[in-house]
Amino acid sequence: MRLFKEVTLYPVVSLIFIAAILPFATGILPTVHFTSERIDVRVCPDEIFVDGYYFYKNPFPFPVVQGFSIPLPVDKDHPEPLEVHVERLTPEKEALGLRRLFGKTGFEVYFSAQEAAEIKVSYRQKVGGANATYILTTTRPCQLHHN
16 A cells, blocks of 8 residues: 555656746746846838847746747738847857747747846847837836935
């Protein structure tokens, strides 16, 4: 009877362990903290250039992998971007590969324990009219300081 309890308990413990580790190992859930961003947009007569600088920090005392998606504005006036580049600028510069998952463009970043990193996302996109669109998904309430 003791052998039966140990055998049936092993899969349950394994599933709990996998469920606890999976978000950190795969980047499925947001585990790193977004701290700030800077967006530079250059608008030309028939295209737009966007450079986004995003700052993140891993708050954990162990390494994590974080997955990110890029909310690219695509509609009848804004076709798929011609070029999309992602690079890690700090602590060491490195190009990051893009992936398509469920119709979204994304990438993954490895963070060492308690590491801060700056990620740059750049894209060039044709515009079909006299306007351009940038999708902002990281806004927070502004903290105004009055003297």
